[in-house]
Structures are given as C-alpha cells and as structure tokens.
Amino acid sequence: MLERLVGLHVALLVQPENPARAAGGETIAHARRLRGLGMRIALDHNDPGPWLESLLPVADAAVFRMGFCVPEEVSLFACAIARRQPDVAVWVWDVGTHDDFELARSAGCSAFAGGFVTRRDDWKGNSLSPHGARLASLLDRLHRGVETQEIAQILKHDLALAYRLLRYVNAAGWGLNHHITSVEQAVVLLGREPLQRWVSMMLLGSARGVPGAGAVLEVALTRARFLELLGALRGERDPAAQLFVLGLFSLLDVALKVPIEDAIRPLKLSAAMRDAILDRRGPMAPYLELALALEQGxxxxxxxxxxxxxxxxxxxxRLQFEALDWVQVAEA
Known part of the structure; x- marks a missing residue:
C-alpha cells in the first residue's frame, strides 16, 4: 500500500516498537527501498539510542516533539542528530509559541508545525500599515457597490497592486486569447465578487515581510476554502461566498499583527460575520467552530x-483535501 503514495510528496513517519532495540533488517531494507523510490522517511521522536541510530542512515529527517520535552532540549537533539548523521534534517512538532519557533530555528531545525502559526499575542498599539489601510478602504468601497471606474482609479494609484492584479488576471486561466493591459479591463473581467475575494487575499498577505506570514496565509486560505465548500455542500449559495470571507478574516489579526477589532473595523462586515469572528456566536459561528475543531484535531x-x-x-x-488542493493552485 505504501508504494501507492510514491510520487505524492509524502513523508512516512516511522515509529519504534522498542526504542531500546535496533530496528530489524527487514524494516531497514524496506525503508531504504521506499526512499529509493522517492518517499521521504522521517523517524518519530526518540532519544538517541539503538533504534534511532539504526535507521538514521536511511532517513531524511528526525522529528522532535516539543510537547514531550523542555523546549531547550531541541538544541541537544539537533546536535546529537548532526553528530551521527549530518545530512538528516530535524523537524519540530508541537511548537506552541513564537519563542519556541525561534529557539528551534536557531538550533538548525528546518521544518516546524504547531499552534505558534496562529497564536494570538498582545498587539495593542499596533495599527494597519498604509498599504493594508488602502486595501481595507478598497474593500469597503467594493462592499458599498461604488462604480467600476472609481475602483479602477483607486487601484491605479497603487502601482504595485495594479501590477499584481494584471499579473493575476493574465495568469489565472480565464480562457483569454489576448493579454489584459489595463486595470479597467481587469476589473470588468473579474467582476465584483471575485475582485473582492482577490483584494481580501491581498489584504491578508500584505504583511509578507513578517516571519511566518506565508504559513498564516496558507492556513487562512485553507480555512476559507473549506468553509466555502462546506456551505456549498449544505446547498447555500450566497452564504458560501460569505463563508470564504469569514474563514479568511478569522485570521486577519494574526496575519497583520493588530487587535482583531482594529483589523476588521474598516471592513464594514455583516453583523453575522462580526459576531462569529469576535464572539463565536450567531448563525455563522458553527461553521467557524467546525473548521477550528478540525484544525485542532x-x-x-x-x-x-x-x-x-x-x-x-x-x-x-474530503472537503479538507479539496481545500488544500485549491490552496496549492491559488498560491502557484
């Protein structure tokens, strides 16, 4: 069955039956063969010992779980792996805080997973950047239904945003046989709802210089698409589009590093959306709660x-996998 996963960019996480004993020859041979076919082999968290050392020569990575240990032990683990097998990477799971992330990164670890990505800190005093404020203002105008020409003029005053819009339209596979060369054409081609979605994505990604911003954007996009698919599954049409925005903006404060109330205030969201984001109540709240429960397992x-x-x-x-597939295409 494992061979069916070859070529799908997956990693096989191998766990020991007995960490105090070396892995059997059949296990080592099987891991070597799968790795030769292109599958990555990761060894689950264990102190350096007979089992770990026997499989390190056929592994791509060793996993350190911060939830099992004092965080500072990650440096000792990374050094132990480097001494025994320098080409084996160290991946860190259960990274709870940004301090833990920085600790693991400074230790030379190369991949990270955990709640630190969406962790909320005290961002009082922070405010939207000028670029973020312009995007929020543009979204407000789109929601109020202002004329296309006015929207185009706002976009044209932000050269970087206008360039990204034209690049997006010309690369998005609209079935065009010619390039779109003006902002006005791009706005008309997209239509109001897709344009709102695009501007929302630009707003969420406007803090790309912040460490971890790309990961936050990926989580938010996955959540947004999942909620949209969930709404469609329940037969909802207009609410499905609103659910996408709900998922996206539920992490707006984390992406922009500003208090959530300040982040959504300029957007003039519906009462149902505000209630769900701020207080987890109202008709849209069960959708968001379900998405959060799935993410948290x-x-x-x-x-x-x-x-x-x-x-x-x-x-x-199934909806989760469809959402993840969609995000990979959207990011590309």
Whole structure:
C-alpha cells in the first residue's frame, strides 16, 4: 500500500516498537527501498539510542516533539542528530509559541508545525500599515457597490497592486486569447465578487515581510476554502461566498499583527460575520467552530458541530483535501 503514495510528496513517519532495540533488517531494507523510490522517511521522536541510530542512515529527517520535552532540549537533539548523521534534517512538532519557533530555528531545525502559526499575542498599539489601510478602504468601497471606474482609479494609484492584479488576471486561466493591459479591463473581467475575494487575499498577505506570514496565509486560505465548500455542500449559495470571507478574516489579526477589532473595523462586515469572528456566536459561528475543531484535531467538537450543521463527519476529510488542493493552485 505504501508504494501507492510514491510520487505524492509524502513523508512516512516511522515509529519504534522498542526504542531500546535496533530496528530489524527487514524494516531497514524496506525503508531504504521506499526512499529509493522517492518517499521521504522521517523517524518519530526518540532519544538517541539503538533504534534511532539504526535507521538514521536511511532517513531524511528526525522529528522532535516539543510537547514531550523542555523546549531547550531541541538544541541537544539537533546536535546529537548532526553528530551521527549530518545530512538528516530535524523537524519540530508541537511548537506552541513564537519563542519556541525561534529557539528551534536557531538550533538548525528546518521544518516546524504547531499552534505558534496562529497564536494570538498582545498587539495593542499596533495599527494597519498604509498599504493594508488602502486595501481595507478598497474593500469597503467594493462592499458599498461604488462604480467600476472609481475602483479602477483607486487601484491605479497603487502601482504595485495594479501590477499584481494584471499579473493575476493574465495568469489565472480565464480562457483569454489576448493579454489584459489595463486595470479597467481587469476589473470588468473579474467582476465584483471575485475582485473582492482577490483584494481580501491581498489584504491578508500584505504583511509578507513578517516571519511566518506565508504559513498564516496558507492556513487562512485553507480555512476559507473549506468553509466555502462546506456551505456549498449544505446547498447555500450566497452564504458560501460569505463563508470564504469569514474563514479568511478569522485570521486577519494574526496575519497583520493588530487587535482583531482594529483589523476588521474598516471592513464594514455583516453583523453575522462580526459576531462569529469576535464572539463565536450567531448563525455563522458553527461553521467557524467546525473548521477550528478540525484544525485542532478535536474529534468530539467536530462531531458536535457537524451534527449542528447536519453534515456527515465522513464528508469533512474530503472537503479538507479539496481545500488544500485549491490552496496549492491559488498560491502557484
């Protein structure tokens, strides 16, 4: 069965039966063969010992779980791996805070996962950047239905944004047989709702210089697309588009590093969307709660909110994969 995953850019996480004993010859040979076919082999968290050392020569990475240890031990683990097998990377899981992330990164670790990506800190006193404020103002005008010409003029006053819009339109596969060369043409071609979505994505990604911003954007886009697909599954049309925006803006404060109230204030969101984002209440809240429960792996809450929405839990994994596929295409 594992050979069917070859070529899909997956990593096989190998766990020991007995960390105090070296892996058997059959296990080592199997790992070497799969790696030769292109699958990455990662060794789950274990102290350096017979099992870990026996598999390091056929591994691509060793995983350190911060949730199992004092965070500072990551440096000792990384050094131990480097001494035994310098070409094996160290991946870190259960990274809870930005300080933990910096600690692991300074230790030479190369991949990270954990709640630090969407962790909220005290951002009081921070405000939207000038670029972010312009995007928020543009979104407000789009929501109010101002004329296309006025929208085009606003875009043309931001050369970088106008360039990105033209690049997006000409690369997005609209079936065009000629290049779009003016902002006015691009605005008309996209239409108001797709343009709102694009500007929303630009707003969320406007802090790309901040460490981890790309990861936050990926999580937000995945959440947004998942909620949109969930709304469509339930037969909702206009609300499905609103659910995309809900998922996207539920992480706007994390992306921009400003308090959530300040982040969404210029956007003039609907009351239902504001209630869901700020207080987790109202008709849109169960959608957001379900997405959060899935991300956190909370099976009990997943089942609870799936029941509230009348959705089969088995459908949710399919929607997650579809959302992830969509994000890969969108980012490209």
């Amino acid at each position: 909370d099976a009990q809450r997943v089942t609870s909110f799936a029941d509230v929405l009348g959705v089969e839990p088995g459908e949710l994994t």
